Amino acid sequence: DIQMTQSPSSLSASVGDRVTITCRASQSISSYLNWYQQKPGKAPKLLIYAASSLQSGVPSRFSGSGSGTDFTLTISSLQPEDFATYYCQQSYSSSMYTFGQGTKLEIK
């Protein structure tokens, strides 16, 4: 099975900060990597698919990069509504999808 490891597990930042979350796969997954945002009590929301493609309607301050085993999600200038938990997810194996453990982004 492909394991996904996110870092950090939690992060404190201020409005306006640039934030980067990393996700590492246990084997190469090319660019088969997606990012989601989840707020408390809500379903996850797709942000980025195929490592770097921005989902329609998602603000351009969100961006994704990487391929192989190392990926990043960057928020260029944090807004109050961005404080949430973020998950990466691999789709290299369509018979066994896996998520990272999540990164909780909190207000400093």
Next chain:
Amino acid sequence: EVQLVESGGGLVKPGGSLRLSCAASGFTFSNAWMSWVRQAPGKGLEWVGRIKSKTDGGTTDYAAPVKGRFTISRDDSKNTLYLQMNSLKTEDTAVYYCTTVARVIRPWGVYNWFDPWGQGTLVTVSS
């Protein structure tokens, strides 16, 4: 508007069974691959399983913790996805989300992601 609405959650004793439903609207359900994802209280997301469209074989795959106990099925005439859960354990306690497996085919591969998601239904396994 694309919508997924889960139902059927509740309290069940260990060893019991429960069937969840997910009613889909706003898209051609019969063409869609569908998945279930769960989230235990205070924990992260865990993929449960996936069913392909009948056109693509209608086959299912499951995560190791539920394989042999859970069964995903679909009724395309009712635009409904199901999750039959048997031999439930306390560790199956979670919010269960229904989601569409979106796909795009590129020359170099097929990309999948989960979008959209339902609002979730809570399953509590406790004596």
